Amino acid sequence: MRFAFKIFIFAVLLCVVVVLGVVLALVLTLPDLPTTVHNDEICLPTEHGSMSCGETTDMLHNYLEKAIAKEYAKVKREDTLRQQKYLNENRVRLMEIYDKYHWEMKPAAKLTGKDQPKPRISDSNAEMIPVRVWRHGRELHDTSGFERYGVRYRNGRLVIPVSGTYFIYSYVDLFEPCDPSSGKPKVDNVSIPVKHGIFKFNILDAGESEVVSSVQPHTISSNRYFNSYSSYVSTLAELKAGDEISVKVSNITYLKYTRDNYFGLNLV
Incomplete structure (x- = not known):
């Protein structure tokens, strides 16, 4: 019994010595600080x-x-x-x-207009501002809109499910306030036109690109209170699976009455 106890004590002391040796070796190998x-x-x-x-x-x-x-x-x-x-x-x-x-069964979708959230601070200096919300999913019930065969909606964009040639289109009504005394548009720079377009984005590509757009000059209001611009754009485009298609306008506050606006695509 005493012999076993001595063996145990010896083993403990040996472990302590080994640990101290390892610690000492680590300390000695550490680089010296300036x-x-x-x-x-x-x-x-x-x-x-x-x-x-x-x-x-x-x-x-x-x-x-x-x-x-x-x-x-x-x-x-x-x-x-x-x-x-x-x-x-x-x-x-x-x-x-x-x-x-x-x-x-070809991918197709048509989203209808919806009131927009308040403009973001980052939008104030942007040339084109995205339409961030559309009626989609269950909101399209009792409307002319639909989402079919793999097309997904994400943050105001339509996501392409399969590569191919697509017909893409959008319509918006834009209402611009004017000065009642002169009928002139209330804008800082009348040389910058009213613009409406469709853009393409893909997470695997660099940046965003314009697919099609419509440009209209500012005009003097006939009623002196506002200008109404109707804009329709459409085109055929070669799109890849994963491409995200969105609509942008030059001034998001011009989207006053959104009920008749729409945005869609279908594989041809």
């Missing part, structure tokens, strides 16, 4: 494993900025891959449907 480090400075590891010293606030700011940028790039990369996977999975499913029914 002898000129002051109280308001800090040393942090660089990308290459060496130590870099500097003012505490600057060092922490740069270190966190690099760490956040690295993490953001990772999240963005994962989101892109997840989006591509989703599109690929749905493309296969939809293609199976179309092959089965000889392309009789």
